Ligand SMILES: *[C@@H]1O[C@H](CO)[C@@H](O)[C@H](O)[C@H]1NC(C)=O
């Protein structure tokens with residue numbers, strides 16, 4: 311019993327850890343996040359959140375998506391056709407609630423793609439000259455949303471089985487059986503996800519097609535059931551996929567998940583893993599169309615005459631880039647003009663600072679009077695932009711009192727603008743290091759900031775729906791709100807400079823002195839490399855000194871070495887920021903310093919998790935005895951200094967370039 315359960319869990323784990331899996335005869339896509347393998351053509355694409363979008367908002371176009379490998383559809387001995395079963399979840403979203411066009415077909419075809427096929431009523435399957443031709447070798451199940459009488463369509467919302475032709479051999483209005491004979495109608499282009507099963511028994515020579523809303527089990531009675539031997543219509547080796555086309559109505563055809571199996575039952579899709587279809591936003595019928603048109607035309611004419619020149623200039627000034635895939639992020643998008651006004655035209659006066667990734671400006675949103683900070687990040691290529699924006703926007707949903715809230719973004723040519731809530735008290739490093747800092751951070755404030763940042767990082771690592779690696783934890787990325795809470799900013803930003811790089815020349819993004827040795831070595835950031843950076847952060851907050859101090863003598867160049875050496879001499883408190891004098895709780899300071907050493911272990915595996923770090927900081931669990939952990943000078947020394955030359959450091963390091971050159975200097 312227990313054994314069975316364990317196997318079940320194991321299977322579950324294996325399945326859920328990857329959304330694509332394939333056996334000899336089948337495959338399953340629970341969402342298409344990692345389906346870079348699918349063979350796409352026409353206007354088909356995979357959206358950032360893992361939907362297979364066969365058509366976007368373009369008229370008179372086709373889109374195809376095929377599984378890359380051929381499937382052996384025939385038994386070699388007798389040439390009879392194998393059985394197969396497939397199921398997929400789809401959604402059709404149209405511009406209008408009552409009209410759509412044209413539909414989706416599941417297709418078995420001799421090639422990956424259907425060259426020469428037409429859009430509109432031909433569904434991307436055939437064209438006017440080859441429709442009905444026996445040399446096509448195409449078997450399809452169509453979900454048709456337009457009634458084309460010339461092709462014998464029964465209505466504008468039907469499911470049909472097609473062989474070499476759009477004249478279906480059998481078709482029925484879309485719906486499903488409840489019980490044996492009670493049929494429920496479905497509207498294919500309702501924008502709601504539906505599931506369909508296509509099953510073929512090669513021995514009995516029967517094909518069944520069953521449709522149902524996503525939340526229902528498979529109905530017992532199929533919608534279509536046809537006796538047919540498909541072997542004359544297919545060849546030994548065939549490809550399976552989807553075809554779709556648009557006509558004169560903007561329609562997006564989506565496939566959300568897909569499972570296929572030859573000679574067996576297609577694996578059940580994991581509905582919880584499927585990406586969500588975009589919400590249907592019904593087009594508001596504009597009253598201007600009926601009432602305001604004449605007025606509008608007149609005023610437009612006048613405006614055009616008056617303002618063409620002005621407009622062109624403004625247009626250029628406020629130009630932004632919006633691509634089709636950004637529809638889904640509309641609510642998080644700011645207009646450049648809005649940000650321009652908010653920051654008074656990005657005046658120098660409003661400049662808050664120049665960080666690793668770009669300049670940050672203060673602003674006040676004209677509409678809500680909300681104070682914001684706008685970060686202008688420049689980037690050269692558009693490559694990876696889409697994934698990055700998707701990621702950043704999803705991070706915008708993070709809400710935690712120790713994270714700087716991301717309100718939204720805006721895109722221009724070679725530039726990305728990120729809009730954050732404004733933090734009254736600026737960045738922590740200014741208060742720690744600036745000679746002119748307005749006040750000295752007390753021990754209690756420091757300790758509270760440390761605990762806050764730890765809980766923000768813990769949230770990113772373990773509490774949110776997905777693991778977020780920050781990649782650049784350091785004092786200058788910690789901002790202080792009006793109540794002096796420490797808040798982590800810039801999460802995920804380092805990713806922008808990580809995308810699409812050739813593994814041979816990995817760009818390690820982060821800041822020298824905070825980078826875990828294995829991170830520099832492999833270029834891969836993990837939660838434990840974040841813990842390493844957090845360790846460096848702990849030490850800098852207690853010592854009031856940067857992790858690498860280019861002005862220091864060579865033996866005190868690296869802060870963690872300094873702390874380690876004083877700890878070994880039994881006098882770790884020697885390193886506490888002298889500006890604090892005796893105004894600190896020595897038990898807490900000692901604990902934080904030792905914790906900093908623990909986190910700085912060069913072996914990733916020996917570092918605590920953020921969960922443990924929190925327990926230590928709260929005093930819920932006593933810190934292990936450092937000496938019993940066998941930490942040696944080698945154990946904590948900043949990086950093993952191996953392999954530095956092999957890595958290019960991004961410009962985000964420029965702030966510590968002095969340190970960088972003194973490290974490289976001797977080599
Ligand atoms: C991707 O395609 C290649 C070549 O077509 C194939 O060998 C590989 O198994 C495919 N992987 C997946 C996950 O489909």
Ligand SMILES: *[C@@H]1O[C@H](CO)[C@@H](O)[C@H](O)[C@H]1NC(C)=O
Pocket residue numbers: 424425426427436437438439440
């Ligand atoms: C129709 O499709 C066939 C087969 O792909 C192609 O050879 C032919 O040129 C197409 N005809 C038209 C009119 O597009």
Ligand SMILES: *[C@@H]1O[C@H](CO)[C@@H](O)[C@H](O)[C@H]1NC(C)=O
Pocket residue numbers: 439440443444445
């Ligand atoms: C239709 O089929 C015939 C043979 O049956 C073939 O010669 C012809 O080229 C096909 N037409 C198209 C457009 O594929």
Ligand SMILES: *[C@@H]1O[C@H](CO)[C@@H](O)[C@H](O)[C@H]1NC(C)=O
Pocket residue numbers: 442473474475477479537538
């Ligand atoms: C299905 O339609 C094709 C093409 O119209 C035809 O060749 C075939 O005989 C039909 N099959 C059945 C079972 O009706």
Ligand SMILES: *[C@@H]1O[C@H](CO)[C@@H](O)[C@H](O)[C@H]1NC(C)=O
Pocket residue numbers: 465483495
């Ligand atoms: C379902 O659709 C069919 C044909 O489209 C129609 O005749 C029938 O009245 C509909 N049934 C219900 C319950 O709406």
Ligand SMILES: *[C@@H]1O[C@H](CO)[C@@H](O)[C@H](O)[C@H]1NC(C)=O
Pocket residue numbers: 509510511516517518530531532535
């Ligand atoms: C098709 O459906 C019928 C009725 O439910 C069932 O008896 C038959 O086994 C099914 N055939 C296939 C190939 O699934």
Ligand SMILES: *[C@@H]1O[C@H](CO)[C@@H](O)[C@H](O)[C@H]1NC(C)=O
Pocket residue numbers: 420446447544545
């Ligand atoms: C399918 O097989 C038939 C005969 O076996 C052959 O004539 C035909 O060219 C093949 N079609 C394709 C598209 O491979």
Ligand SMILES: *[C@@H]1O[C@H](CO)[C@@H](O)[C@H](O)[C@H]1NC(C)=O
Pocket residue numbers: 352353354355366367368633634635
């Ligand atoms: C649809 O996709 C095509 C090709 O990917 C692209 O060229 C086109 O701009 C897209 N349409 C819209 C309206 O974005």
